Amino acid sequence: MVKVQTGVVHVIGGGLAGCEASWQLLRQGVRVVMHEMRPKKTTAAHKTADFAELVCSNSLKSMNSGSAPEVLKHEMQSFDSLILRAAMRARVPAGSALAVDRLLFSQYIRQELEASPLFEAVCEEVIEVPSEDVLRHHQSFCILASGPLTTDKLAQSLLKYCNGVDQLAFYDAIAPILEAESLDEQHLFVADRYGKGEGDYVNIPLSKEQYESFVDDILAAEKVPLHGFEETKYFESCLPIEVMAERGRETLRFGPLKPVGIVDPKTGQRPYANIQLRRENDQGSMLSMVGFQTKMKWPEQKRVFSKIPAFASMEFFRYGSVHRNTYVQGPKVLAKDLSLLANRRTFLAGQITGVEGYTESSAIGLIVGRLVAGYCTGKQYTIPPKNTMIGALVDYVTVGPKGDYAPMNVNLGLLPTIQKRRGVSKAERKVQQCDAAKQAFNLYLQEYGASSLPVQGYLD
Ligand SMILES: Cc1cc2nc3c(=O)[nH]c(=O)nc-3n(C[C@H](O)[C@H](O)[C@H](O)COP(=O)(O)OP(=O)(O)OC[C@H]3O[C@@H](n4cnc5c(N)ncnc54)[C@H](O)[C@@H]3O)c2cc1C
The missing domain is CATH 2.40.30.260 (Elongation Factor Tu (Ef-tu); domain 3)
Structure with a gap:
């Protein structure tokens, strides 16, 4: 059970999304208590007690311009993403992919979080989502970032806010x-x-x-x-x-x-x-x-x-894929700000929202961290529009596709297409599509980004 503290954001899960959300809160001066159960209890895929453990591949996908993962990284950098900064520090040669030394990657993240006097980590399994009333009473918020292998008890507790069993899946079956x-x-x-x-x-x-x-x-x-x-x-x-x-x-x-x-x-x-x-x-x-x-x-x-x-x-x-994966039917259970419709002080972040992959999960953690920081500090943070890569991912998990809802990775199909034109190759159109997203993101920053803290560029 989370012992809810006054004026604190409780982040459940010290994975990629939980660490990124915590970082975004800390840099806005908000106190964070992060509840991570490892090493006391572990999941079937994690092997260490590290924060943001990469459970399988060590790649955060492509850095190639003209690719969706690169656009996503470009946007995350503008918000001083901790996950991305750690990845650049721990980068190992892997062609155009952003691959990392996973130990250095996790060490850097822990060091940055623990350097903040506003940060506290508690090693415990959370078995219940705190109620909206308790959170309101303490003027605090909860971010649930317990990932694809959320423990059973916590998943059962989340289920109560999901309006029915079919809105929380334990396996995905993706076409x-x-x-x-x-x-x-x-x-x-x-x-x-x-x-x-x-x-x-x-x-x-x-x-x-x-x-x-x-x-x-x-x-x-x-x-x-x-x-x-x-x-x-x-x-x-x-x-x-x-x-x-x-x-x-x-x-x-x-x-x-x-x-x-x-x-x-x-x-x-x-x-x-x-x-x-x-x-x-x-x-x-x-x-x-x-x-x-x-x-x-x-x-x-x-x-x-x-x-x-x-x-x-x-x-x-x-x-297509089929694997063990706890995730909600985002469009049915989440509000536009990624809080639970049935508990508006609890926000979901990471893979549990229905995105798929390290970078995508971190990006959702980043946006949720910013939104909650805004609620805590009285600043208003707006989600980037859906013609940006982060905006498209948020739109996917809160509005959904035309067909069945299933976990989604970042890809150019989520962005507006560029019409075919004679003399313009497909590769050129992909670059134009990415440039259009970056332009939309820059416009967004010009309009709404003033309240974010200045960041150094570290992708180049
Ligand atoms: C077997 C496997 C292989 C994968 N391979 C890849 C890959 O190669 N590339 C890729 O991009 N993605 C891969 N993924 C997906 C990737 O792991 C996720 O996209 C990413 O880790 C999600 O980040 P997250 O923060 O949402 O969850 P996680 O990184 O899983 O973090 C969740 C954290 O919550 C903790 N936790 C869970 N329940 C509780 C609880 N009740 N109380 C307290 N803490 C709790 C966990 O210990 C964990 O640290 C894989 C997933 C699995 C399961």
Whole structure:
């Protein structure tokens, strides 16, 4: 149980988001008590007692200009992100990726946080989200940043504020999202099943031979092995495609590849099997593969799907995956400022909001730290608009996609697209898209950034 202190922000979890949120609060002069259970109790993936432990890869993704992760870092730097500063200090050579010496990275973060007289760390497992009444009584706030492996008791407590079991997930089952522009239009058509709809679905018809070899490829593809702590506890309604294929060669044709209610305009016939893609955003630039959650390794997804003519040059915004992951249905349980609709003094930060990855989780921690600092100090901090990278991520977790809500990594599909123009290559348009986001961010800073503290540039 958190012993709520007056005028203090209680941060639950000393992972990436919790550390970044704490830092943003401290630099605005707000007192922070961070509750991190390790090493007294640990998760199945963490190995140390370090703050902001990187549980797997040591990479915080690309630094290449013209890439979404680079735009996100550019924005985080403007807010003096501690995670990013630590990463630059602990950087190890890894081409264009920002890879780090994980021990130095965590040491730097601890040292910076502990250097503040306003910071206190308590080693304990929190088992209950403090109530709004208690937090109000003490004029304090809570930031819940307990991550994808939040302990069971705390998750059960959060569930009470989530309005129903289906709004807090313990596993994700993610279908790939593709770049619409990368698909070969010769081999697809737009149609809704039984003609019911407004042309929301893109269809890829498969012949019997194509379907049979697709099933063979899925069965033979390498899959991501489950971690020891991950049980194969799939929901029947969202089984991975390889599990369906293992159940029988026809299962997929009666599942996500069912052709019923579909007529291929080229043949005037119902196809043997049919893959459907659905819009993920208003622009239609992102398309998700309906019912295609998969544990195939990422290069295997590319190899297997690319054999289908429509997908020959496919580009992914998000790969499919299935893993243990505690996260809320953000748009249903979070307010626009990332507080719980059912407990407005408790804010969610990090992967538990439904973003995916180290940098993305840190970015949400950063924004929440700033917002809560604003509430504590009477300053107003505004969330960057959704045509910036941070704004797009916040929009995703609070407003959501057109399709099903599933954890999202940073990618260019979240930003407004740049129209195709003759003589302008796709790579150039990506750079323009990133530049537009940076411009939008600079405008935001000019308008609202005056109250943030000056920072030194450390990315260059
Ligand atoms: C097995 C695995 C592999 C991953 N590999 C990658 C990868 O290679 N690249 C990548 O970008 N992302 C990866 N991720 C995702 C990545 O770990 C998260 O995006 C990121 O760590 C999320 O940051 P966070 O601060 O939200 O959570 P975390 O970094 O997990 O921090 C949460 C903290 O809360 C603490 N905590 C949990 N419950 C309680 C409680 N009840 N009381 C007190 N403290 C508590 C935990 O000990 C932890 O320190 C992986 C995740 C897992 C589970």
